[in-house]
Amino acid sequence: MIRDAYAVRTGIGPRPLAGGRYPRPVIEVIERDDGLINGAPADHYLDEPQDWPPYDHRAMRLCRGRVLDIGVGAGRCAIELQRRGIAVTGLDTSLGAIEVARKRGLRDTVLNTVDEFSRAAVRYDTFLLLGNNLGLLESPERAPVLLAGLSRLAAPGARIVAQGSDPYGTRDPVHVAYHERNRQRGRLGGQLRLRLRYREIASDWFDYLNCSVAELEGLLAGTGWRLKSIDEQDRPYYLAVMEQDT
Amino acid sequence: MIRDAYAVRTGIGPRPLAGGRYPRPVIEVIERDDGLINGAPADHYLDEPQDWPPYDHRAMRLCRGRVLDIGVGAGRCAIELQRRGIAVTGLDTSLGAIEVARKRGLRDTVLNTVDEFSRAAVRYDTFLLLGNNLGLLESPERAPVLLAGLSRLAAPGARIVAQGSDPYGTRDPVHVAYHERNRQRGRLGGQLRLRLRYREIASDWFDYLNCSVAELEGLLAGTGWRLKSIDEQDRPYYLAVMEQDT
Numbered sequence: 001m002i003r004d005a006y007a008v009r010t011g012i013g014p015r016p017l018a019g020g021r022y023p024r025p026v027i028e029v030i031e032r033d034d035g036l037i038n039g040a041p042a043d044h045y046l047d048e049p050q051d052w053p054p055y056d057h058r059a060m061r062l063c064r065g066r067v068l069d070i071g072v073g074a075g076r077c078a079i080e081l082q083r084r085g086i087a088v089t090g091l092d093t094s095l096g097a098i099e100v101a102r103k104r105g106l107r108d109t110v111l112n113t114v115d116e117f118s119r120a121a122v123r124y125d126t127f128l129l130l131g132n133n134l135g136l137l138e139s140p141e142r143a144p145v146l147l148a149g150l151s152r153l154a155a156p157g158a159r160i161v162a163q164g165s166d167p168y169g170t171r172d173p174v175h176v177a178y179h180e181r182n183r184q185r186g187r188l189g190g191q192l193r194l195r196l197r198y199r200e201i202a203s204d205w206f207d208y209l210n211c212s213v214a215e216l217e218g219l220l221a222g223t224g225w226r227l228k229s230i231d232e233q234d235r236p237y238y239l240a241v242m243e244q245d246t
Numbered sequence: 247m248i249r250d251a252y253a254v255r256t257g258i259g260p261r262p263l264a265g266g267r268y269p270r271p272v273i274e275v276i277e278r279d280d281g282l283i284n285g286a287p288a289d290h291y292l293d294e295p296q297d298w299p300p301y302d303h304r305a306m307r308l309c310r311g312r313v314l315d316i317g318v319g320a321g322r323c324a325i326e327l328q329r330r331g332i333a334v335t336g337l338d339t340s341l342g343a344i345e346v347a348r349k350r351g352l353r354d355t356v357l358n359t360v361d362e363f364s365r366a367a368v369r370y371d372t373f374l375l376l377g378n379n380l381g382l383l384e385s386p387e388r389a390p391v392l393l394a395g396l397s398r399l400a401a402p403g404a405r406i407v408a409q410g411s412d413p414y415g416t417r418d419p420v421h422v423a424y425h426e427r428n429r430q431r432g433r434l435g436g437q438l439r440l441r442l443r444y445r446e447i448a449s450d451w452f453d454y455l456n457c458s459v460a461e462l463e464g465l466l467a468g469t470g471w472r473l474k475s476i477d478e479q480d481r482p483y484y485l486a487v488m489e490q491d492t
Contacts, residue, residue, distance in 0.1 A: 019482045020415060022299075027285030029275055037443045039273030039285030053268075169266060174446050197283045200420050236265045 001028055001198040002074050005042040006100045026198075033193035033205065034178050042198075045074040045097075045131075046104075052076075055163060055234045056130055060084070062161045062241055065125025068153065070114060071133045075101030078128075082106060089124070091117060118149035127153070127160045134164035134240060135208040139191055140219060142207065147223040151244065160225065160242040165190075167210040169236050188215060216240060247274055247444040248320050251288040252346045272444075279439035279451065280424050288444075291320040291343075291377075292350075298322075301409060301480045302376055306330075308407045308487055311371025314399065316360060317379045321347030324374075328352060335370070337363060364395035373399070373406045380410030380486065381454040385437055386465060388453065393469040397490065406471065406488040411436075413456040415482050434461055462486060 005026040007013035016024040026042040049057065056077060063086060069078040072090030074097060081088040082105070089108040090101050098111045110117055114136075127150050129136060137143040150160060167190035170176065179189035190210035196203045211219070217227050224245050231239040251272040253259035262270040272288040295303065302323060309332060315324040318336030320343060327334040328351070335354040336347050344357045356363055360382075373396050375382060383389040396406060413436035416422065425435030436456035442449045457465070459476050466472055470491050477485040 019411060021482075025285070025287060027273055027287075029283050029285050034446070035448060036446050037275050037448075038445070039271070039275050041271060041273075041287075165265060199284070200280070200282050202281060202283075236267075 001026060001042050001096070001201075002045055002094065002100045003096045004198075005046055006074065006103065009043060009046050012103075029197040031195050031197060032178070034174075034181070036174060036178070045076060046100075047076055049080055053234065053237070055231065055237055055239050058231060058233075059128070059130055059161055059163060059239055062159075062239065063126045063128060064159060065155065066123070067126045067128055068124040069128045069130075071129065071131065071136060072101055072106070072109070073097050073131065075104050075106040077130050079104055079106050081128075089122075114146055114149045114153075118152040120153075122153065123155040123158075124153055125155050125158050127158070127162075129160065129162035132163055132165055132210075132237075134162035134216070135192075135210060137209045137211070137216075137219060138207040139209060140188065143209070143219045144223050147220070147225050151224050154244060158244060159228065160240070162240050162242070164213075164216065164238055164240060165210045166212045166236040166238065168212055190215075213238065213240070247272060247288050247342070247447075248291055248340065248346045249342045250444075251292055252320065252349065255289060255292050258349075275443040277441050277443060278424070280420075280427070282420060282424070291322060292346075293322055295326055299480065299483070301477065301483055301485050304477060304479075305374070305376055305407055305409060305485055308405075308485065309372045309374060310405060311401065312369070313372045313374055314370040315374045315376075317375065317377065317382060318347055318352070318355070319343050319377065321350050321352040323376050325350055325352050327374075335368075360392055360395045360399075364398040366399075368399065369401040369404075370399055371401050371404050373404070373408075375406065375408035378409055378411055378456075378483075380408035380462070381438075381456060383455045383457070383462075383465060384453040385455060386434065389455070389465045390469050393466070393471050397470050400490060404490060405474065406486070408486050408488070410459075410462065410484055410486060411456045412458045412482040412484065414458055436461075459484065459486070 004016050007015045008026055018024040027039045028042045030038045067088040069090045072078050072092045075090055078088045078090040090106050091110040092098050093113055098109045182189050182191055192208045194208050195205045213230050225242045228241040228243045250262050253261045254272055264270040273285045274288045276284045313334040315336045318324050318338045321336055324334045324336040336352050337356045338344050344355045428435050428437055438454045440454050441451045463473050471488045474487040474489045
């Protein structure tokens, strides 16, 4: 999907066509396990800084030292960090995403999961999770495992800079009912069960966590990470900075 | 969905928002029974004539007398016919579509199926099926039933003006395999099994027929309709004019 979005934006490579002649928009389909489905144009993965939401710009300024961009996608933010002279590695589980990020100029990339990569003998000062990727904490069960992986990769004084979404401000009955159903099943309200679809490809179902700041603090307990600061200027979206206990 | 697309385009009515603040694009999700999924921006249902594909303009000139626009949607083509002083009725099974078409100025609308409406004591000179709505023939079993409904609604000398798509020019292995699978099951190759999804709403699964001109001629046999002309200037898309046997 990111390869197709890159071809449409740049004209490099075969562009998706309808009926062999009309450009077909590249749209990511996000399906939730209650049947809610959303299409989102994939072009935003390639947005230049002038088109970013404001919190992404503020996130850049929270980075320190060597940065690991987790879920780097098409390299949107990592390429900007690199341009600023910051040492940044882009990690993603998607080969297509890594290929596009490299074509766009990102030099240091890793095709891997955090769990596998955390056995490597490298250390980072900042773990960056943008594009709502605080959601990669997934669940109360998964969060400590991911955070332990980051601990193994952490240089002394390392921080996590993550963008999250507080899901509980909505009055949309579809979302309110989903949160309630989740709680009845012993899940966090915003613990989304999703899969991504593009053309004939469908991901497996996975958990993706939209949590409140209070829930995030609860998830951090006992992990060696603690909340350092929260930027809630663009609610319901927020930036969380987490640091290791000293 | 069409209500939301109308709100986004005009600013009239509540617009869909992500996180309660960012505009959410209105995207129609089209799911095929082999797992292929496509998202398509719904905004095209509201396109003004200058944004139409060229064959829609040529279809306008094929209309004669009183027109029934079948699957009128947001009234894209019917409103243009009305503007030209042509007597046009817009029929759709979607209440939201009819509401938007009326808000945009279409005066004569019917919320109904062709089958039900064909019992009414009205007669038309042209049946218009644009936006690929030749697909409403559905299947070899369904096509004669729909065509019989149109026969009941037909004034002497009536015609059908329909836009179709020949699906067989593709070399996309996903589509080629789908056509082959269909044939093995006794279906026409381009007899798509689809459902439409938007947010929490999903249609039932239905057949939608992309057929070649030769297949169309086969479907017409014995229905009282025959192929009068074909416009294939914009292959794989075509305009078919059908008239009643005399």
